[in-house]
Each structure stands twice: as structure tokens, then as C-alpha cells.
Amino acid sequence: MVRFLVRRLLNMIPLLLGITLxxxxxxxxxxxxxxxxxKMNPQISxxxxxxxxxxxxxxxxxxxxxxxxxxxxxxxDLGFSLAYHVKVTSLIGSRAFNTVILSASAMLFSWVLAIxxxxxxxxxxxxxxxxxxxxxxxxxxxVPNFFLAFLMMYFALQTGWFPIGGTYSVDYATLDFWGxxxxxxxxxxxxxxxxxxxxxxxxxxxxRSQILEIxxxxxVRTARAKGLSERVVIYKHVLRNALxxxxxxxxYSLGDLLGGAALVEAVMNLxxxxxxxxxxxxxxxxxxxxxxxxxxxxxxxxxxxxADVALVAVDPRVDFSSAGSQ
Amino acid sequence: xxxxxxxxxxxxxxxxxxxxxxxxRYASWVVRLSALCLLFFYALxxxxxxxxxxxxxxxxxxxxxxxxxxxxxxxxxxxxxxxxFAYPMRMIDPIxxxxxxxxxxxxxxxxxxxxxxxxxxxxxxxFYLMGSDALGRDLFSRIVYGARVSMFVGLIGVAIxxxxxxxxxxxxxYVGGLVDNLIMRWSEIEMxxxxxxxxxxxxxxxxxxxxxxxxxxxxxxxxxxxxxxGFARIIRGMAASVRxxxxxxxxxxxxxxxxxxxxxxxxxxxxxxxxxAATLSIPGFILGESAxxxxxxxxxxxxxxxxxxxxxxxxxxxxxxxxxxxIPGIFIFLAVMSFNFLGDHLRDRLDPSNAx
Numbered sequence: 001m002v003r004f005l006v007r008r009l010l011n012m013i014p015l016l017l018g019i020t021l022x023x024x025x026x027x028x029x030x031x032x033x034x035x036x037x038x039k040m041n042p043q044i045s046x047x048x049x050x051x052x053x054x055x056x057x058x059x060x061x062x063x064x065x066x067x068x069x070x071x072x073x074x075x076x077d078l079g080f081s082l083a084y085h086v087k088v089t090s091l092i093g094s095r096a097f098n099t100v101i102l103s104a105s106a107m108l109f110s111w112v113l114a115i116x117x118x119x120x121x122x123x124x125x126x127x128x129x130x131x132x133x134x135x136x137x138x139x140x141x142x143v144p145n146f147f148l149a150f151l152m153m154y155f156a157l158q159t160g161w162f163p164i165g166g167t168y169s170v171d172y173a174t175l176d177f178w179g180x181x182x183x184x185x186x187x188x189x190x191x192x193x194x195x196x197x198x199x200x201x202x203x204x205x206x207x208r209s210q211i212l213e214i215x216x217x218x219x220v221r222t223a224r225a226k227g228l229s230e231r232v233v234i235y236k237h238v239l240r241n242a243l244x245x246x247x248x249x250x251x252y253s254l255g256d257l258l259g260g261a262a263l264v265e266a267v268m269n270l271x272x273x274x275x276x277x278x279x280x281x282x283x284x285x286x287x288x289x290x291x292x293x294x295x296x297x298x299x300x301x302x303x304x305x306x307a308d309v310a311l312v313a314v315d316p317r318v319d320f321s322s323a324g325s326q
Numbered sequence: 327x328x329x330x331x332x333x334x335x336x337x338x339x340x341x342x343x344x345x346x347x348x349x350x351r352y353a354s355w356v357v358r359l360s361a362l363c364l365l366f367f368y369a370l371x372x373x374x375x376x377x378x379x380x381x382x383x384x385x386x387x388x389x390x391x392x393x394x395x396x397x398x399x400x401x402x403x404x405x406x407x408x409x410x411f412a413y414p415m416r417m418i419d420p421i422x423x424x425x426x427x428x429x430x431x432x433x434x435x436x437x438x439x440x441x442x443x444x445x446x447x448x449x450x451x452x453f454y455l456m457g458s459d460a461l462g463r464d465l466f467s468r469i470v471y472g473a474r475v476s477m478f479v480g481l482i483g484v485a486i487x488x489x490x491x492x493x494x495x496x497x498x499x500y501v502g503g504l505v506d507n508l509i510m511r512w513s514e515i516e517m518x519x520x521x522x523x524x525x526x527x528x529x530x531x532x533x534x535x536x537x538x539x540x541x542x543x544x545x546x547x548x549x550x551x552x553x554x555x556g557f558a559r560i561i562r563g564m565a566a567s568v569r570x571x572x573x574x575x576x577x578x579x580x581x582x583x584x585x586x587x588x589x590x591x592x593x594x595x596x597x598x599x600x601x602x603a604a605t606l607s608i609p610g611f612i613l614g615e616s617a618x619x620x621x622x623x624x625x626x627x628x629x630x631x632x633x634x635x636x637x638x639x640x641x642x643x644x645x646x647x648x649x650x651x652x653i654p655g656i657f658i659f660l661a662v663m664s665f666n667f668l669g670d671h672l673r674d675r676l677d678p679s680n681a682x
Contacts, residue, residue, distance in 0.1 A: 018515045023527055030530040142663035144613050146620055147655035150639050157646045164642055259522025263617055277523055281530045289527055296520035
């Protein structure tokens with residue numbers, strides 16, 4: 001177990017190096033930099049621009065900048081945001097927290113619904129419910145999450161039942177702890193629904209096809225022949241085996257979840273990592289972009305690691321020595 | 327160098343391309359509807375000037391944010407003037423931009439006139455099927471022209487990423503060694519990359535002020551760059567499993583060159599899967615372009631794509647008062663759903679191993 005975790009964590013290092021180098025190259029290809037807008041401003045003297053260039057290291061060659069950045073990352077310092085004039089680390093922490101809360105709730109939402117619906121639909125194959133829900137799953141898979149987000153915003157505007165975007169209310173600071181939790185939860189309901197719907201539809205379809213496949217296998221027939229009740233057969237034998245690809249797939253869908261979260265954050269104005277990155281990209285705020293991409297990648301890799309651990313938990317056939325090495 | 331016995335064996339059973347007519351008979355009504363829907367969207371894209379009633383950039387400043395107008399069938403006695411008509415809209419509150427139909431006048435729709443499917447006598451007296459935007463441009467015309475970007479981004483993107491993916495995947499699966507190793511490392515980086523984050527960062531490269539066509543191709547290139555390796559990885563796995571099969575060994579024994587084996591035997595054997603995967607990955611491209619354009623990093627005004635048309639809805643006040651600006655989203659949704667249905671159907675037809 002420990003060896004597996006250590007190996008997986010070590011595996012992340014070259015990945016992170018590759019991804020950060022790639023992002024650094026990309027950002028350097030972008031036309032202009034953060035200072036080019038300041039240079040256009042006649043009120044700022046060229047001397048100040050020169051000073052800022054030196055301060056932020058913008059006049060250095062690319063590789064030097066990259067390694068300087070890498071060196072400071074190793075000291076847990078992600079650099080200085082050019083636009084916000086604060087440390088990147090102080091910006092990213094709370095934003096990443098919001099994104100994690102949003103993604104995790106959306107995942108929970110889709111799992112809690114997808115598994116039972118998938119089971120019910122598969123057990124009653126070709127029933128009316130099966131057809132209706134399978135069709136609806138297509139609907140849910142196809143509706144773009146930004147469009148659904150707009151629809152939900154419109155819904156909130158028309159009914160007034162939910163807050164219209166945002167992370168928390170104006171009077172958030174005056175609330176006590178539970179008041180804050182309630183306020184945030186209230187703001188999360190619609191985004192979680194939007195983000196959860198797509199994932200739910202895909203997972204439901206997967207669950208359904210898995211159960212259908214396993215339902216006809218030999219060990220299930222044996223279990224039935226032993227005289228076990230249908231309930232035990234489905235929950236103890238079929239479901240346990242169907243969960244394996246389900247967990248794998250959920251691990252792989254984390255990337256989509258983060259991407260979807262970024263869009264939902266942008267549309268619904270949630271102060272998450274995706275919205276931060278979007279603002280940083282628009283402002284060519286290079287260290288903030290690098291920090292956000294790095295943070296997103298770390299979140300994704302940790303999520304995948306969790307998914308692998310969960311895989312071992314649900315499937316005794318997978319052991320740590322083989323998990324993760326394909 | 328000829329290997330006469332192999333071509334027939336190169337296709338696993340089930341991979342055939344029967345006549346379209348037979349396909350049509352096999353298809354369920356949902357699939358038929360999807361195919362028709364896509365056909366219609368591609369028609370919009372190819373002959374936009376015909377389907378769009380007006381110039382998509384013409385601004386009728388007297389009619390900003392005008393709601394969609396209802397169509398009415400004229401009484402048979404009036405058919406000499408026109409078969410369909412609408413009541414023209416008149417602004418009754420310029421601050422709130424409220425419009426009301428002017429029931430005293432009739433705006434006759436000219437069908438198949440002046441090279442348009444339908445239009446009115448003058449764009450200054452317009453018929454807004456789906457309303458107008460804040461500058462008084464006809465939303466329907468903008469959607470029709472936007473179909474060019476949104477419908478072709480998928481096709482071209484898939485063409486690039488899949489020809490790359492198939493070639494590289496087949497090569498690396500069959501040849502193995504260093505090439506294989508490099509490609510697998512790259513695809514691992516790609517798979518552990520938060521791809522949308524990366525897409526955002528990449529979109530920053532696109533300089534503002536480029537022409538729409540160049541921006542379009544840059545977006546396609548960026549998305550293909552992100553997506554080809556994952557596909558190559560799967561093709562590689564399939565190619566590696568085909569490599570050991572007797573028929574490939576037979577070609578080798580007959581002296582077929584590596585390139586010939588890849589081109590004539592490995593690639594055809596993974597083609598069924600590839601077509602299914604291609605269809606199912608088109609929505610990703612459509613959604614990617616829409617998302618970028620929506621966030622202002624893709625296609626720029628005054629050109630339109632279904633994504634950048636939706637950008638108007640980011641303003642809550644617009645969304646509250648002019649909900650018809652969400653209509654482009656319905657087009658995106660329909661296109662994505664049609665490709666999903668079609669891909670699912672193709673999977674059942676072409677890739678029986680995966681039927682579930």
C-alpha cells in the first residue's frame with residue numbers, strides 16, 4: 001500500500017514537470033505580456049516599466065524564467081500575480097477550495113442518483129421506465145453544461161427561488177458559522193445540479209450496460225441456483241462486480257468535471273479556480289495562469305489516485321502492485 | 327510484394343458499408359431524425375446566404391432586442407399579396423426596450439425571393455423569426471451564418487486529430503520501441519492534464535484582430551493538438567493486439583513491408599472503431615469551440631458562432647429581459663445530441679464487440 005502510494009506520487013513528478021514546461025512555453029507564445037497594456041499608458045514612465053520588467057523577471061530568457069519559477073515552486077511560492085499584486089498562493093487556496101467543493105458535490109450528486117437508477121433500469125430492462133430514463137440520459141449527456149447553466153440562471157431569475165449566481169450573499173461576513181454554510185449551500189444547489197446532470201447521465205448508462213452484461217454470467221446463474229433471493233443476487237453479486245469499471249470511469253471523468261466546473265463557474269460567477277484561470281488568461285497574468293494550471297493538475301492527479309485506491313477497495317481482484325501500471 | 331489472400335481477412339466480421347438505403351431501414355426513428363437534423367444544420371452552413379433572410383451584420387438600430395415575431399397565415403383572399411405575414415413590432419418603451427406588435431399593419435413574408443428562402447421587402451422593415459440582438463441584428467441570420475463555424479469545427483477537427491491519431495497509433499502499436507514509448511508518455515501527460523484549463527491557456531496564444539477564418543483554424547488546431555494522443559493510445563492498443571494475429575504474420579512471411587502492413591491491414595482493422603469514435607468525438611469539438619467563443623477567447627464579433635452568440639446571455643439583465651438570446655444554445659444542444667445518437671447507432675452497427 002505505502003509502496004504503491006509512493007510510486008504513484010513519484011510518477012507525478014515528471015508529469016508535473018512536463019505540464020508546467022508546456023504551459024510556460026504556451027504562455028510565452030502569447031502575443032504581448034502583462035506589461036504591454038501598461039506600456040500603452042502615457043502616464044506610466046518607461047523607467048517604471050523597466051523596473052517592473054526586472055522585478056518580475058520578464059526581461060530574462062524563457063528557460064531562466066521557467067527554472068526560477070520552478071525553484072520558487074519548490075519553496076511553495078507560486079510567484080506574484082501581476083494583475084492582483086498579491087502572492088499567487090494567497091489567491092489560489094480559497095479558489096481551489098470552492099472548486100473542490102463544487103466538483104465533489106456534483107460527483108456525489110451524480111453517483112447517488114446514477115447508481116440506483118442504473119440498477120433499477122437494468123433490472124427492468126426494456127420496461128417503459130428503462131426506455132424513458134435511457135432517453136433522458138441521452139438528453140442529459142447532450143445538453144451543454146454552459147447552456148444548462150444559462151437555463152438554470154433564467155429559472156432562478158424567473159422564480160426567485162435561488163440566488164442568481166455568485167458564491168455567497170452580500171451579508172456573508174455578518175453570518176455565523178452555520179449561517180455561512182447554509183448560505184454557501186444555497187448558492188451551490190444550481191451549479192451542482194448543472195454539473196451533476198451530465199456526469200449522472202453517462203454513469204447511469206455505464207451502470208446499466210455493466211449490470212446487463214454481468215446479469216447473464218455464470219456465477220450469477222450459480223448464485224440463483226443456490227436459491228439466493230433476487231435481492232442478494234443483485235446487490236451482493238452483480239453490483240459488486242459492476243462497480244469496477246464504474247470507479248475507473250469516474251476517475252477518468254475527473255478532468256471533464258474540472259473543465260465543466262470552469263465553465264459553470266464562468267457562467268454562474270462562482271469564485272473558483274476556473275474563473276480565476278480565465279481572468280488570468282485574459283490579463284496574460286503568467287504566474288497566476290501557471291499557478292492555476294498547476295493547481296488544477298494536482299487536483300486531477302490526486303483525484304485519479306483516490307479513484308485507484310477506491311478501485312482496490314471495491315474490487316478484490318485488483319491489488320496495489322498492479323493498479324495504476326497499465 | 328502482393329499478398330493475394332489477405333485483404334478479405336483484414337476486415338473483422340461486421341465491418342461493412344452497406345448502401346445508405348439499407349442503413350436507413352435499420353435505423354430507428356430517433357437516428358433518422360438525428361441524421362435529418364444534422365443534414366439541415368450542414369445545409370444551413372453550406373448555403374447560409376439562402377437560409378438567412380438578412381445580412382447577419384446589418385444593424386437595424388431602431389429595433390434592438392426585439393422579441394421573436396409570430397408568423398400568421400393570411401386569409402386566402404389576400405394570397406395575392408403574400409401567403410404568410412407577421413405584425414411588425416414597434417418599440418413602445420425605448421428605455422426598457424419593450425416592443426408591441428402593430429396590429430394595424432401587415433408585414434408580408436416573401437418566400438423564395440431575391441435569393442433567400444424567406445425575407446421581407448427591406449431589412450429596415452424586418453421579420454425577426456428569433457428576435458434581434460442588442461444592435462438590432464437578426465438573430466436567426468446570425469445563427470445560420472454561425473452554423474458555418476459550429477458545424478465545421480467538428481468535422482475538420484476530427485479529420486485532423488483522427489488522421490494523426492490513426493497513423494501515429496497504428497505505427498506505434500505495430501512498430502513499438504522508442505516511438506511507442508514517446509507517444510505513450512505524451513498521451514499520459516495529456517490524460518492527466520486538466521484539458522479545459524489547458525485549452526484556456528492555449529487560447530491565449532491567438533492574437534486578437536486575426537481574420538475569422540484564421541482564428542477558426544487556430545482553434546481547430548489547438549483542440550486537435552489536445553485530443554489526438556488519447557485516440558492514438560486506443561488505436562495503438564488495438565494495433566498491438568492485431569500485430570500477433572496469423573494474418574499479419576502471413577503478410578510478413580510473404581514479404582509485405584511494414585508500411586504496407588500498417589496501411590493495408592492494421593488501419594482497416596481498426597477502422598470500425600475509429601469511425602464510431604470519430605462521430606462520438608465531434609460533439610467535443612463543437613462544445614470546445616462554443617465554450618471558448620462564449621468566454622470571448624474564440625471567434626470574435628462581428629462574425630458569429632453559436633458559442634459567441636450565447637455570450638450576450640452572460641449579462642444577467644439580458645437574460646432576464648431578452649431570453650430569446652438563449653436560442654443558439656438549443657442549436658448546439660440539438661447538434662450535439664444528434665451526433666451522440668448517430669454515434670451510438672454506428673457503434674451498434676460497426677463495432678459489435680462493444681455493444682452493451
